[in-house]
Amino acid sequence: MLVDKLVCRIRTWGTRNLSYTGRTQLVNSILLQVHTYWSSIFLLPKKVLKSSTTVCRNFLWSGQENTSRSPLIAWEKVCRSKKEGGLGIMDCMIWNEAAIAKYVWNIAKKTDNLW
Template sequence: MSLNVYWAMAFILPKGVIRAVEKRMRHFLWKGNSAVGYPKVAWSDVCRPMEEGGLGIRDILALNKALMSRHLWNVIQSNQSSIWVQWIAHTHLRHKSVWTVDAKGGSWGWRKLLRLRSALLPYIEFKVGNGEIFSIWHDPWHSLGTLIRRFPSGPSRTNIPIAAKLSAVIVDGDWSWPPITDMECIEILHLLPNIHNGNDSILWRGGEFTTTWPMVYSGLRVL
């Protein structure tokens, strides 16, 4: 494992550090050492994959985000084998959903990590089971996304408590929603996902995170 990959995996790197490292890389590439050199092409083009005409040098900022997203994935999965995840749950989440928890008041690193939520979401599948894990309003199990963000007044308009789990609207393995007459919130009843046997589960699309993280890197490279 190269040194830059190790640090990019362990910490969220300040942009000042990233700029300093990339400056050294640019100078070395153009001059053969760390002295000042003259760039031949834009650094963003150099960082493109070879099949796109670049040199395949990884963009450090995108690499850092992609590697750090593994930590966010562990939080999303509530990986209790990780002491760090347990600490995050106790210190930052406190029974709140990682998808809607407010980053204000958190540490600099925690705020940066939460910014990766939208980048990871397209790679994650929420498989509805008995409904005892997923929050109706705070987890993005629905095709509309996180319902409390889509319908901020939804709990009062539907009389479904804001803290309710999906199990409140599942009976004998089928959906059993109370009548929703609000014309805005009735959209919730459209395109409901299938219900599966067993517990609710969160899956990484396309296999394991460790084998598909390059997809995340490619996505973050254009953000």
């Protein structure tokens, strides 16, 4: 479901000629925010996380959800902060773990909000 939502968004943008900078902005502001919403609620399966990372990576490099082109830079380097030489794109797997850890922390501290 999550991957389908990402692919649906990419298909609407696929007809436009976007630069790497434009695609980077769309990945950061739209695609990863959809992922952030779902990962803050559920512990997502690894397969879903890998698929969403693959969709974001393919869109960044080619503007399509599927591509046969090899990436220009390793995804780990792209996910670094801008100060470290990356593009500042959030790593989906790390974000999912951090969001769930936040809920565990809130429950351990006995705060009144479970949402």
